[in-house]
Amino acid sequence: MAAFQAPSSISSSSSTFLVHNGFSLRSSKICPPRSRTWVLKCVAAPPNSETAHKTKVSRNENMAKLQAGYLFPEIARRRSAHLLKYPDAKVISLGIGDTTEPIPDVITSAMAWRSRALSTIEGYSGYGAEQGEQKLRAAIASTYYGDLGIEEADIFVSDGAKCDISRLQMLFGSNVTMAVQDPSYPAYVDSSVIMGQTGEYYNDIKKYGNIEYMRCTPENGFFPNLSTTSKTDIIFFCSPNNPTGSTASRDQLTQLVQFARESGSIIVYDSAYAMYISDDSPRSIFEIPGAKEVAIETSSFSKYAGFTGVRLGWTVVPKELLFSNGFPVAKDFNRIVCTCFNGASNISQAGGLACLSPDGLKAMGDVINFYKENTAIIVDTFTSLGFNVYGGKNAPYVWVHFPGRSSWDVFAEILEKTHLVTTPGSGFGPGGEGFIRVSAFGHRENVLEACKRLKQLYK
Known part of the structure; x- marks a missing residue:
């Protein structure tokens, strides 16, 4: 599956490129609202199994052992379903560990x-x-x-x-x-x-x-x-x-x-x-x-x-x-x-x-420190709410314990009630059950808003 997510804003240079290449910025099909994520699935419709031509090549039997979808595409699928249900919601992702800050000049x-x-x-x-x-x-x-x-x-x-x-x-x-x-x-x-x-x-x-x-x-x-x-x-x-x-x-x-x-x-x-x-x-x-x-x-x-x-x-x-x-x-x-x-x-x-280079190492260090500040904000939020929190000191991930609960249920609760995307711990193996992973990769205003919503949910 290939996913295309429209950026929250389009720069003037990007606007010029789109216009000059025949794309209309007024079209909602090309430039969806900021709160929406558009997912393009690059798959053909399944053929009728009774009439479609079949090769004599056997499927790799190991592929059939894989469980459901890969974790992060499955999270993206659930996020897309949530946006269809709440098209005007401002969904904030603290799930997949994707960086958000610009690459240093x-x-x-x-x-x-x-x-x-x-x-x-x-x-x-x-x-x-x-x-x-x-x-x-x-x-x-x-x-x-x-x-x-x-x-x-x-x-x-x-x-x-x-x-x-x-x-x-x-x-x-x-x-x-x-x-x-x-x-x-x-x-x-x-x-x-x-x-x-x-x-x-x-x-x-x-x-x-x-x-x-x-x-x-x-x-x-x-x-x-x-x-x-x-x-x-x-x-x-x-x-x-x-x-x-x-x-x-x-x-x-x-x-x-x-x-x-x-x-x-x-x-x-x-x-x-x-x-x-x-x-x-x-x-x-x-x-x-x-x-x-x-x-x-x-x-x-x-x-x-x-x-x-x-x-x-x-x-x-x-x-x-x-x-x-x-x-x-x-x-x-x-x-x-x-x-x-x-x-x-x-x-x-x-x-x-x-x-x-010396300048590059310093620039990378500055970006890493920014994400570490985000991590501290997230750790402080969950700690203040009485959760047992792990990680966050030497990594951009916060590991939060919800004892006795299904991690997918916690994921669903947070998404449904706060429009925040996290990652269910069980997606990382059976030892992750009862935990969620929260990523510190995010713009500062989004991290602060996410923490505000979490405090409202679990106060």
């Missing part, structure tokens, strides 16, 4: 310059290195891993961490076992299902067979009890965590690395929110001694620089990481990248290089 200027250069003989470039431009790989290595023994050759630039998760699953194949934090970002489990790594889905416990769900709760500090965790080939671990907002300490990550070394596992460490850390928690798994022999790290500019639409990330595969037969994991991942990918956009890579 120091970054967009670099992308604009690179874009204009493509119109010149001297500045044109076609296919680039699949692993990313050398200057950007070097800048990532020096900025984020300068004293950790990670070199530019260990870094693979991509079109985002989510895409790399799927490429890594392709690398591992269908015969591995995997573990995930519970709750966790749903792409880890869904990509595992599609690859055929899992068993059937058990609706009574809301779990797939052949996946080790590492329960993370307030009682264990959102870090799994590794002494009772079954050994698996692959361990997906995210810190700061999405959705709980919790961050693993140095001691905890040391335990995780030691666990992986003893069990012969590979950790896939998602550090997409590392720049939000404000205490002494590790920002990279490679800060832990021995991690280079057992870990891969994936990260992204999405939540740092507002690149959710620009698409740029990276994955670190250290040369020290070896398969059981001694073959370097990085060589196989390089083959996957070269087979499935032609490299990130040269324009987005110019933006990434600007992000890592």
Whole structure:
């Protein structure tokens, strides 16, 4: 499904573009009211099963194991249904973790310059290195891993961490076992299902067979009890965590690395929110001694620089990481990248290089601090209402407990009574039941208005 959401306002430059290209700004079909979201479904009507031609190609049986729709499109569907019911409502989204503030000018200027250069003989470039431009790989290595023994050759630039998760699953194949934090970002489990790594889905416990769900709760500090965790080939671990907002300490990550070394596992460490850390928690798994022999790290500019639409990330595969037969994991991942990918956009890579300049780092820091201020406002709101609130310190997510209640019911109650979109915790795994995730990505006036409505609902 492709979704088109009309912006809340159209700039003068955008207006000029639309008019000059034959679009009427007076047409409600082109420019819907600000409060509405228009969803365009790019699907054909299902044919009559009795008369339609059928191929002899069997459907991938693993696709049938996936439960309902992917979490965030399902939220978008429910939001659209709500808008049909309340067409004049001002719906505020604190659900999907999409950034809202403009990309700093120091970054967009670099992308604009690179874009204009493509119109010149001297500045044109076609296919680039699949692993990313050398200057950007070097800048990532020096900025984020300068004293950790990670070199530019260990870094693979991509079109985002989510895409790399799927490429890594392709690398591992269908015969591995995997573990995930519970709750966790749903792409880890869904990509595992599609690859055929899992068993059937058990609706009574809301779990797939052949996946080790590492329960993370307030009682264990959102870090799994590794002494009772079954050994698996692959361990997906995210810190700061999405959705709980919790961050693993140095001691905890040391335990995780030691666990992986003893069990012969590979950790896939998602550090997409590392720049939000404000205490002494590790920002990279490679800060832990021995991690280079057992870990891969994936990260992204999405939540740092507002690149959710620009698409740029990276994955670190250290040369020290070896398969059981001694073959370097990085060589196989390089083959996957070269087979499935032609490299990130040269324009987005110019933006990434600007992000890592002194001015770019400061600008990203300013945007991150803005979202952290939003987070503090949300945390204060729920705390003042008597809720148990987690996360929010080192991540742009607030994890709110509604004990004894279905998270989808809480989602529906908040949407129906306040016109606010949140995210139900159960969408992140069975461990998320009874919680909702509230995102701090939003314009300040919307965050303040949302908190005002929540206080009216739960006062």
